[in-house]
Amino acid sequence: MNRRALLGSLGALLFSAGAAIGVSRLAARPSAPAVRRRVVSLTPAITETVLxxxxxxxxxxxxxxxxxxxxSALPRLGSxxxxxxxxxxxxxxxxxxxxGSAAAKSRELSALxxxxxxxxxxxxxxxxxxRRLGQLLEQAAVGxxxxxxxxxALSRPPPPGAPRVLLLLSYDPDRPAELWFIRRNSLHGAALAAAGAQNAVAHDVAGLPRLSVEELVRLDPDQVLIIPSPGATLEARQRILGAFSRLSPLRAVKESRVGVLSGASQSVGPGILRLVDSVGQMLQKMSGPRPAGGFVE
Structure with missing residues (x-):
């Protein structure tokens, strides 16, 4: 091999060795740590779903x-x-x-x-x-x-002849004229149907789901189920049942077909499935012997 060829071969070897060393150093260099998302959730159902x-x-x-x-403890940031x-x-x-509440401050939040x-x-x-949450949080398959x-679980229609049930979101014995009901076109409405009941308010409601006592009497549902506020004690739930039972013109009151569920059923996140079980069990109870006044879960 002549001198020029020998020098060329040595140069190529040195370049290859240097490139290999450079690549190995890049591979050995620790990668930058992934930046952890900093998520703020301002809705209980969304927080429940994130968890x-x-x-x-x-x-x-x-x-x-x-x-x-x-x-667990995190800063509380309003709603x-x-x-x-x-x-x-x-x-x-x-x-x-x-x-997506109409009054949500999305514009102000977007500035942050x-x-x-x-x-x-x-x-x-x-x-x-x-599904969108799963994508945002890199948990698409889980979402x-x-x-x-x-x-x-919530797409099952009620069977033919299912009872007409009015599902009330809490009931304040001190303010008996305020009756907030569960809309058919809501997640709780789907849970009521999946549990085997027809919604006594048999049409979709776009505005506030509120009834007057006079409207309730005209509606005259077969059964009434009440979801109390979260954390309501047994004594508080019994008080709700006693107060509602004073609405004696109602068929449901006359036949002791009024039930007070547990406060845990207020969830509109994945925990909504507990409501399906609670309503289903209460419907079973009401199909048999009934205590005077009704049932408390």
């Missing part, structure tokens, strides 16, 4: 009304209607989650960071929003599975 998706560690703040696992904007800004969120407004009323809206589970 169900296994994305709880991404939360840095929640609404005043969100329930967290025992031992989607009354957000504490300065406190939210101080947390430097990378994602703010809110429901990426804001996702999720429709959360009907079954179709909720399942679509759960799809959870959405499908809710869809399958």
């Amino acid at each position: 169900a998706l296994g994305a709880g560690p991404q939360l840095v703040g929640v609404s005043d009304y969100c329930e967290l696992p025992p031992g 989607s209607l009354t957000p504490q904007l300065e406190q939210i800004a101080a947390l430097r969120p990378s994602l703010i989650l809110s429901d 960071g990426k804001t996702e407004v999720l429709p959360w009323l009907t079954l179709a809206e909720v399942t679509a929003s759960i 799809d599975a959870l959405a499908q589970k809710l869809h399958d």
Whole structure:
């Protein structure tokens, strides 16, 4: 081999060795740590769903009304209607989650960071929003599975001849004229149907789901179920039953077909499935011997 060829070969070898060393050093260099999302959720149902998706560690703040696992503590930041904007800004969120309530402060929240407004009323809206949450939090497969589970469980129609049930969202014995009912076109309405009952208010309602006592008497449902406020004690639930039983013109009162469920049934997140079980069990009880006045779960 002549001198020029020998020098060329040595140069090529040195270049290859240098490139290999450079590549090995790049491979050995630790990769930059992934930036953890800083998520603020201002709606209890959305927070419940974030936790169900296994994305709880991404939360840095929640609404005043969100329930967290025992031992967990996060800053409380108002709600989607009354957000504490300065406190939210101080947390430097990378994602703010809110429901699609008409009065939600989505415009103000968007000025603080990426804001996702999720429709959360009907079954179709909720399942679509759960899938979207899964995508946002990199839990798409879990989100799809959870959405499908809710869809399958809450899409069952009531059987023919099912009782006409009025499902009330709480009842205040001190303010008996305020009757807030569950709309047919809502997640709770789907749960009522899946449990085997017809909604006594048999049409979709766009405005406030409220009845007067006179409207209730004209409606005269076969059965009445009441969801008390979360945390209501047994004594409080018995008081609700006693107060409602004073509405003696109602067929449901005359036949002791009034029931007070547990407060846990207020969930409009994945926990809505508990309501299906509670209503189903109460319907079974009402089909048999009934105590005077009605039932308390």
